[in-house]
Amino acid sequence: MEHIKTIIKKARDKNVVLYLKDGALAYSAEAGAFTAELKSLVINNKAEIIAYLKGENDADERLDIAPFSLLDEGEVTQFEGRYEDAYPMSALQKGMVFHTQLDDFSGVYHDIMAEHIKCEWHPEFFQRALTSCLKHHPILRTRLAVDLKRPMQMVHENVSLPLVVEDIRHLSTEEQSKYLADWTEKTKTYKFDWENDSLFQVSIFLRTDVSFEFVINFHHAILDGWSRAIFSMELYAKYSQLLAGGELVEEGSDWTFRDYIALEQEVIKNPEATEFFKTLLSDAPTSQLTAFEQAGLNGSLIEHKRQSEICYEPITELSAELIALAKNLGVSVQSVYFSAHLKVLSFLSGQANASSCITVNGRPESAASEKGLGLYLNSLPFSLEVGGKSWRELINSVAKQLTQIMDYRRYPMMVVQQDTGKDFSDITFNYTHFHVYKGLASEQNTNFEVLSSTVFEQTNFDFHVDVSRVPDTDEVKLFFKFNPDKFDPTWIEQVGKYYKLTLQHMLADLDRANNQCLLLDKAEQTEFAALNDTAR
Template sequence: MKSIQEFLSYLNELDVRLWSDDGRLRCNAPQDALTPTLRAELAERKAEILDFLKQANLATSSTHQPIRPVPRNGNLPLSFSQQGLWFIDQLEIESTAYNQLFAVHLCGSLKVAVLEQALTEIVRRHEVLRTTFQSVDGQPVQVIAPNPDLSLSVVDLSDLAEAKQSAEIQQLAISELDRPFNLEQLPLLRVTLLQLKAAEYVLLLAIHHIVADGWSGGIIIRELGALYEVFSRGKPSSLPELPIQYADFAHWQQQRLRGAVLEEQLTYWTQQLADAPPVLQLPCDRPRPAVQTHRGATITLRLGVEVTQGLKQLSQQEGATLFMTLLAAFQILLYRYTNQDDICVGTTLANRHSRDLESLVGFFVNTAVIRTDLSGNPSFRELLGRVRRVALEAQERSDLPFNLLVEKLQPERNLSHTPLFQVMFVLENAPIDTLELPGLTLSRFELAIAAATFDLSLSMRETQQGLIANFEYNIDLF
């Protein structure tokens, strides 16, 4: 049986939230996450879990203060991750490397004015979407505009043939990604509505990574659906006011991540990545350029419902998450092509430890390096156990910003590749779902756009038709 810490870490990976409410154990979990086996173990270990939560609350009361609103009349610091992007922006003027694009397919009778009203309300709700970044005495600070100022651009493509429409959508999307943002000026969110037919549209949301991450995209789309529905009926917003904002998190993080807390995380990662191989030697078709390029292409694979269910069952049998199982399989694939048994793969961690952060737009996601030992010809189950252990350790120490880790380790800089890892693996944990509204459907719109940040990236997400795997690769290497 797992230790209580391992069991709770495993539940956290499954996005199962536990808390104590007046001595009663409360639980919030995604659909199908709590299998009969897990439910039985929760019931069996209820007293143990409540005792652990009580002790944890006592231990953290003095060292892990809750996030509280801070005054807005002084200089507001950036989070550590924001600082990293701000410094990059200072060095690479008009860089578009950290532009993101979310695309939403809208089908039905759309009220454009109501859509713009809903988007404006989202910008009002989330301060970070009306935040700019100024330099005060050489240090960056957040400056929050008091009122939302959003402009919805509308482009009519309805006169074009379907093939030309598709090409124009791609071109407009690429143009949005290639337009730089000025971090000192609003907006850092640009919204364009493309009309394809009388009752079909595509909504493009271009946003700088310094104010939002991938999880934030899901929040924006879900709130857009909820607000559009009530505004179209002439009703006020039904969404509760947010108890904290991103600036409050940034201040809390700057206060918390120092001293012993910072030193413990730095010590772990320094030891974990000591003497790691600097480059994963994938067999390339072309010589590696002296300076890394970002020209990319993608290949998409679908695993199907049966394979997906089999992977989930294996994960449950081994006390692992689907993420861990998929990562183990991916690392075996990398071993096959590199013949290296010491493999470092980058991944992203949501880093939203508080329930208040789960519904907040902002740049929370953190990058972690999962280093796995594949030596000794392990069975898949044995390797999965190794991946599980390292992944849980990484999750428990996910606060340390990646830029601080690189600064601490000081790997030999080489402009031809990224430091510490060159291959990324991501399992989307907050995919954009289809939203059915009265008279209107919102769903994810796929764009065939690739910008290779790494040599190779594998991004996976689960759909009703099974897992989808998207391989993105650098075409100057492969």
């Protein structure tokens, strides 16, 4: 069945998720990602793919793990009998908790997502729907023991319903907006009691007789963005089903995240992963934006507590052309935008090589794993010689290396940095396309209307580029999330122009050498050269 695994992996690399629905083969994909070549492969091997996804041949990704089996003897004695299960925290979970505490609970990795929903409010039905979600997803019943020699996560069999309902219908629309903004400002600095508190809460604010504000606030260590989207859609679907007079079919616990932890523990011991990253990053630059950092009043860089965000709107107008370009090249949209990211970094640093961390998904490849909740992300260092490659060569090189990295996608960045002795944590890139919203909404006809939404999320990175594809419109937006104590917002806006010019050059002539495409006028070139000479 190796050829079937290869097909599924090829699909995943193009952001095409193959899964079973009512026993039939189904898929979710970005527009244009499911190319004719890939579709032909899937159709010609349909029966074997279905058999594989049913679990007949995927023992390496579908793990049969007994409760407490990821613990040593002493840990079993400590946790068994008190919890439904316990297993180690992932490296990324530990890192997120560390930075939350380092920044004194200022909001780093405390995510708050709010949606104003037009829908009937029925408290009993909503409580039943939320209770069903908690039973199905162990991560929503998880607490953390962060101070142990080996930090652990413990799954409770039963927890109090993490739901708060508040009626603010007596307030005017403007007063409601202010009330919710003040609530968010206060909530994001909440100090988690990791071992005793719920790390996840739903808040409902009744705004009118036919609408309410649905807010989930949680620590990022338990949910990634895709999981948060899956949870919202599942909760909406269950609630909608009850409103329509239906009954819920209770499901067993989904232990996909426990499988992920086991797979991470396994890859950490893999010497091939160690050597892969040592080779990949041997010439990787680690200082690329130093020349553009601004100093504090005392002449030293200020340790930041907050992160600023700029959405560079002008790049959105190129969305359709760039999606079409990715389709024509047979690569993911992520590869196109990440290529531009590396080009801009090479340009800013004046170095032929560019390096950046990129967020990757490490979900186990097993049936319905895309619907399991947890933190399945990893941020992996990536390095490539940009040099004089044509745009086509650059994009294809990036796509190829991304495929290679996926073989070790669960190898923790913390371990990579220990292996190489280099710090890659200052620059990161993330591409998101939560097409789950569009796909599940159309499948389940939930009768929910989202009137507005707001998001608060903050990381510890100094320079983070977030490329986000909007599910309903396929517009691609570019966000810069940065440390304002290190980078001036005016400079960030200028960097946005470099990204746009880079992408425009790609579209204009794929076979032109990227280093022949100027991103500066003559005056800027002189100033820029002097700045980089000083930095060296």
